[in-house]
Amino acid sequence: MYNAKAYSATDEKSPLASTTIARRDPTPNDVQIEILFCGICHSDLHQVRNEWSGVMPTVYPCIPGHEIVGRVTKAGSDVTKFKVGDLAAVGCMVDSDRVCPECRQGFEQFCPNLTLTYNFPDKHTGGVTYGGYSDSIVVDQQFVLKIPANLDLAGAAPLLCAGITTYSPMHYWGVTKGKKVGVVGLGGLGHMGVKFAHALGAHVVLFTTSPNKKEDALRLGADEVVISRNADEMAKHAGSFDFILDAVSADHDINAYLGLLRRDGNLCLVGAPEKPLAVAAFNLLFGRRSLSGSPIGGIAETQEMLNFCGRHNITADVEIIPIQKVNEAYDRLLKADVKYRFVIDMASLKNEA
Numbered sequence: 001m002y003n004a005k006a007y008s009a010t011d012e013k014s015p016l017a018s019t020t021i022a023r024r025d026p027t028p029n030d031v032q033i034e035i036l037f038c039g040i041c042h043s044d045l046h047q048v049r050n051e052w053s054g055v056m057p058t059v060y061p062c063i064p065g066h067e068i069v070g071r072v073t074k075a076g077s078d079v080t081k082f083k084v085g086d087l088a089a090v091g092c093m094v095d096s097d098r099v100c101p102e103c104r105q106g107f108e109q110f111c112p113n114l115t116l117t118y119n120f121p122d123k124h125t126g127g128v129t130y131g132g133y134s135d136s137i138v139v140d141q142q143f144v145l146k147i148p149a150n151l152d153l154a155g156a157a158p159l160l161c162a163g164i165t166t167y168s169p170m171h172y173w174g175v176t177k178g179k180k181v182g183v184v185g186l187g188g189l190g191h192m193g194v195k196f197a198h199a200l201g202a203h204v205v206l207f208t209t210s211p212n213k214k215e216d217a218l219r220l221g222a223d224e225v226v227i228s229r230n231a232d233e234m235a236k237h238a239g240s241f242d243f244i245l246d247a248v249s250a251d252h253d254i255n256a257y258l259g260l261l262r263r264d265g266n267l268c269l270v271g272a273p274e275k276p277l278a279v280a281a282f283n284l285l286f287g288r289r290s291l292s293g294s295p296i297g298g299i300a301e302t303q304e305m306l307n308f309c310g311r312h313n314i315t316a317d318v319e320i321i322p323i324q325k326v327n328e329a330y331d332r333l334l335k336a337d338v339k340y341r342f343v344i345d346m347a348s349l350k351n352e353a
Contacts, residue, residue: 001025005349006134007323008061012050015327016133018352021063024124024138031082031144032074033090038132039067039157039316040342042188042249045330047119059119065132066092066117067160067343069153079141087147089306091160092117092296094129094139106298133323135349145303148310155315158188158341159306161296162316166193166245167305168297169268170200173243177201182237182244184228184257186213186220189247189270191317191340194220197245199312205237207257216339220317228256239263239287247271258283258291269293316341322348 004023007016026032044064046052068090072082082088095115096103102110115121118131130137147156166189175181181202183193190206197204198221205224206217214225226233234256241260249271257267258279265287279291297305309315317340321329329342 004134004136005352006063006130007326007349008063008133009048010061012048012058016048016330019061019063021061021130021134022125023130023134023136026074026076026138027124028076028078029140029142030074030076030138031072031079031088031141032136032138033068033070033088033144034073034136035068035070035132035134035346037069037154037157037320038065038344038346039161039318040065040326040329040333040344041067041158041161042333043161044131045333048330056119059128062119063130063133064118065134065344066090067157067162068117068132068137069147069157069160070137070346073136076141081141081146082144087149087153089145089147089156089160090117090132090137090139090143091145091164091302093299094143095123098142106300108298109296133326133344135346143299145299145306148306150310150313152315154320154343154345155318156306156309157343158192158316158318159309159314160302162188162192162341163309164297164302164305165189165270165295166247167196167308168301169245169270169292169294170196170243171297171301171304172294173266173268173292175200175202175243179203179242180205180240180262182207182241182257182260183222184244184246184252185248185271186210186217186340187247187336188316188338188341190245191220193245193247193270194222195314197221199308199314205241234260241265243268245270249273251275251277254278254291255280255283258289261287261289263287264289266290266292316343318343320345322351324348324351
């Protein structure tokens with residue numbers, strides 16, 4: 001074991017603060033990574049404040065972070081994918097059972113014995129996993145990803161969650177040139193959805209309740225922007241979409257968007273509203289439309305997404321902060337006061353005692 005600097009929460013009401021944690025020494029299959037940047041995901045805030053206690057209760061101390069980009073500092077004797085000095089990335093998963101049908105098909109995200117990057121039982125230490133708000137991490141090589149060298153590292157960090165969360169359903173539902181694709185909401189997920197749909201060649205329509213987001217949506221790659229509160233604007237698009245990505249986590253009228261799908265069109269939820277959404281059956285029956293949901297992707301698909309980003313020079317729009325401002329960032333996140341993802345520069349952690 002070795003000591004690593006980190007920021008942790010000690011209970012659901014405490015601010016994140018500097019601490020020292022124990023990390024395991026690399027096994028023959030492990031890669032040790034110096035963390036350079038770590039994105040802040042909204043789920044970090046939920047987890048730190050124990051807002052998912054009914055499904056995933058938080059174990060304290062909690063060290064969040066699953067949008068990790070860094071450089072390899074040690075590689076175990078059996079590691080073949082990485083060498084010291086390589087750029088590397090870690091997303092939401094650090095292990096799975098690798099033998100279940102899901103794992104064998106490349107869907108590790110659905111493995112019943114999945115190990116998440118933080119706040120999950122750690123078979124190596126007997127405690128829980130600690131995430132990327134730290135100066136280093138040790139992960140099995142099978143769950144470490146390669147970062148294309150041309151990508152900005154800070155902007156690449158959110159690809160490990162926001163990126164794959166939006167890319168995976170577009171990949172599954174066949175978004176490509178000639179398709180008409182809607183993206184609902186322009187936040188951390190939505191802005192990546194617009195970028196991916198544009199790069200895949202689709203005609204992209206951004207739905208937002210905020211007229212002041214129109215200019216930014218067009219800059220990011222949207223072909224059109226619809227103010228969703230305007231019934232006339234919505235009506236113009238009735239029955240015309242092949243696919244709609246819904247990235248809104250607040251309560252909203254899902255039926256307004258289901259009615260915009262063409263025959264056999266799909267609306268996929270990647271946002272997670274706290275309360276159940278009411279769905280009118282006839283919006284699905286007429287047109288054989290479907291409603292789905294999607295989490296992150298598997299390891300192979302995440303690498304595919306990163307390679308796609310490398311070819312198209314896609315990164316997230318980020319605001320880089322020192323780790324000392326993480327609590328302020330959480331408060332701003334609740335107000336949607338960021339364009340469009342906070343990323344922590346982990347060099348700032350060196351300033352901690």
